[in-house]
Amino acid sequence: MTHQIKLTDVDLDYFVYSLRSQSLRSAVFNLAVGGKMYKAAGDVAAVRALSGINLEINEGDRIALVGHNGSGKTTLLKVIAGIYHPTRGQMTIDGDITSMIAINAGIEMEATGLRNIYKLGLMRRLSRKVIDSRVDSIAEFSGLGDFLHLPVRTYSAGMLARLMFSVATEFEADILVLDEWLSAGDADFVKKAGQRMQKMVEEAKIVVLATHDHDLVRRVCNRVCELKGGHIAFLGSTEDWMACRETQAA
Template sequence: MTHQIKLTNVDLDYFVYSLRSQSLRSAVFNLAVGGKMYKAAGDVAAVKALHDINLEINEGDRIALVGHNGSGKTTLLKVIAGIYHPTRGELSIDGDITSMIAINAGIDMEATGLRNIHKLGLMRRLPRKVIDSRVDAIAEFSGLGDFLHLPVRTYSAGMLARLMFTVATEFEADILVLDEWLSAGDAAFVQKAADRMQRMVEDAKIVVLATHDDDLVRRVCNRVCELQAGKIVFLGSTEDWLVHREANAA
């Protein structure tokens, strides 16, 4: 199987259905910082968060989505991950996606660590037997051991971070979608986490990474897609992007 992500003429609009209150006007203004605001009908306004995105990502690509805050890179990442659906255009994906966006989403603080492992695995549409087969590995890598039988609300911040990171990175990915590079836990865990992330990126068929970290782009990525106001303004190799950026900074 050849793995690929393809977006054709993709737009994404956010709709706000009343502009009568000051709070909603402020919300629309804040959204419009990264896109183009237009009046859809009556009191309905829309923000074009992504406009005419044409992007093909092929097996072997490690592509960075870059741009200033509000440029649309995280929005594009969420479209690729299936969190947002395009308003117009087509998105096709060949391969299984593992999304590492907001990895703390879905945690139940009253449930045990073990129950949360199963819940988070099911949210990723993993079979129960696959989740069950990884519990011991998660307990070992996270270092939580018997603490997995306690409610998550009893965990320290470092323990919770170790659990969430380990669950997010335990299962293999054909296509890995990342909002910044994941790291977690106390100093003793950080190097383990970095090594694990590196192996996961190396093993994935495709990696899509939204980041502000230029050093990470140089180290990990072979392609760069730069966005501005919801549009692609550069698409090419990492080497060409570095030249492009230096030229524009001069």
């Protein structure tokens, strides 16, 4: 099987209703940063967050999505991860995706850490048998010990991050989708997690990474997609992107 992500003429709009409300009008203008606002129908406005995205990512690619805040890179990442669905255009994905975007999504705060491990695994369409085989490994990597038998509402932010990261990175995937790099838990855990993340990046067929860290782009990625105002402003090799940046800075 050949692994690939392909977006053709993809647009994404956010719709905001009841514009008579001053607070919602303000929300529209806040959303409009980096995109274009237009009146849709009646008392409705829309913000075009992505416009005319044509992007093909092939097996072996490690592609960085870069751009200023509001440029559309995280929105595009969420479209690829299946969190948002394009308003127009087509997207095809060949391969299983592991998404490291909002990794605490789906957590049940009143449930124990152990129960949440199963819930998150089932959300990824894994069988209970497969989850059973990985629970000990997840527990060991998280380092939470007996805390796994307590409700996660009793966890600190760092403990919750350790649990979520341990579950999210336990199962292999063809396509790895990342927002920024890593900030899960205390310093010791971040170091251990960074080593695991590096291994996942090396083993994945495709990696898509949204980041502001240009040094990380140079070290990890072979291609760059730069976004401005929801459009692709640059698409090419990392070497060509770095050369363009040096020329602009000169």
